[in-house]
Amino acid sequence: DAGxxxxxxxxxxxxxxxxxLRCKPISGHDYLFWYRQTMMRGLELLxxxxxxxxxxxxGMPEDRFSAKMPNASFSTLKIQPSEPRDxxxxxxxxxxxxxxxxxxxxxxxxxx
Amino acid sequence: AQSVxxxxxxxxxxxxxxxxLRCNYSxxxxxxxxxxxxxxxxGLQLLLKYFSGDTLVQGIKGFEAEFKRSQSxxxxxxxxxxxxxxxxxxxxxxxxxxxxxxTFGKGTHLIIQP
Numbered sequence: 001d002a003g004x005x006x007x008x009x010x011x012x013x014x015x016x017x018x019x020x021l022r023c024k025p026i027s028g029h030d031y032l033f034w035y036r037q038t039m040m041r042g043l044e045l046l047x048x049x050x051x052x053x054x055x056x057x058x059g060m061p062e063d064r065f066s067a068k069m070p071n072a073s074f075s076t077l078k079i080q081p082s083e084p085r086d087x088x089x090x091x092x093x094x095x096x097x098x099x100x101x102x103x104x105x106x107x108x109x110x111x112x
Numbered sequence: 113a114q115s116v117x118x119x120x121x122x123x124x125x126x127x128x129x130x131x132x133l134r135c136n137y138s139x140x141x142x143x144x145x146x147x148x149x150x151x152x153x154x155g156l157q158l159l160l161k162y163f164s165g166d167t168l169v170q171g172i173k174g175f176e177a178e179f180k181r182s183q184s185x186x187x188x189x190x191x192x193x194x195x196x197x198x199x200x201x202x203x204x205x206x207x208x209x210x211x212x213x214x215t216f217g218k219g220t221h222l223i224i225q226p
Contacts, residue, residue: 031211043202045213056213091155097211098163100146103156 004104006092012110018080021107024073025094033093033101034067034077043091049075082111114139114205118217125193126225133188133220135203145186146204146214147177156202162186163209173197198224 005024013019025032033048047057052069060067064083069075079086089108095101115138125131137143144163148156160171167179177188186203200221204214 033213042218043204043216045215048213050211059213093156095209095211098209099211100158100161100209101206101214102158103148105155108153 004092004094004102006090006104006107008107009105010108010110012112013082014112015083016081017111018078019082019086019109019111021077021090021092021109023075023077023092023104025075025092026102027073029094029096029102030072031095031097031101032069032075033095034075035091035093035103037089037091037106038087046077079109082109084111087111114143114207114215116203116205116215116217118201118203118220120220121218122221122223124223124225127195128192131188131190131193131197131222133201133203133222135186135188135217136184137186137203137205138184139205139207141207144206144209144212145177145179146206147171147175147186147188148202148204150200150202150219152199159188159201161209193222193224195224195226198222 007022034046037043046059047067049069067077089106091106093101093103117136146161147159159175160169162169162179170176200219202219203217206212206214
């Protein structure tokens with residue numbers, strides 16, 4: 001398996017623009033997670049899905065953030081409008097009950 | 113609420129010396145515990161995990177960790193470090209392994225001296 005795939009790897013945008021991050025989980029995993037990593041807050045869970053259904057979105061910072069999982073092989077995290085404080089590395093991970101979470105390479109987002 | 117504390121922000125070790133990275137957790141039940149490693153600009157790679165059973169777990173790259181329930185600790189060890197071990201190390205706890213969001217420590221930055 002190719003592992004968790006994220007795109008783009010790097011994104012530079014201007015404040016106010018819409019940003020869409022993409023994730024393809026490992027085939028067969030029924031859980032998908034979005035994390036954000038910053039120097040100040042470290043790694044924090046934003047939202048996770050089970051069988052394409054959002055289970056816990058309490059970590060989503062604001063209404064500007066939204067996430068979807070239209071099918072078992074694809075998820076998006078959208079920020080609209082983006083702000084400089086959203087600059088971070090965003091990780092997608094997938095896993096199964098009682099198993100390990102496998103992380104993607106991350107998307108480094110810079111909002112100018 | 114669960115939490116993870118990694119008391120050491122930075123650790124410097126000479127190449128060939130032994131290593132121990134500390135991790136303390138707070139969790140109400142038997143936890144799922146993980147150690148991940150992150151090289152600069154890279155994602156998180158799993159080193160090892162503890163779910164149940166033997167409290168001494170072996171991982172990749174010669175790492176091991178010991179779960180001590182009485183001390184709420186899950187310290188990572190390696191008998192002899194290599195320059196390629198320089199990275200950021202994260203301890204994490206979760207309720208159901210791959211089926212629950214993980215809570216991470218702040219990480220320990222490992223520096224290897226020649």
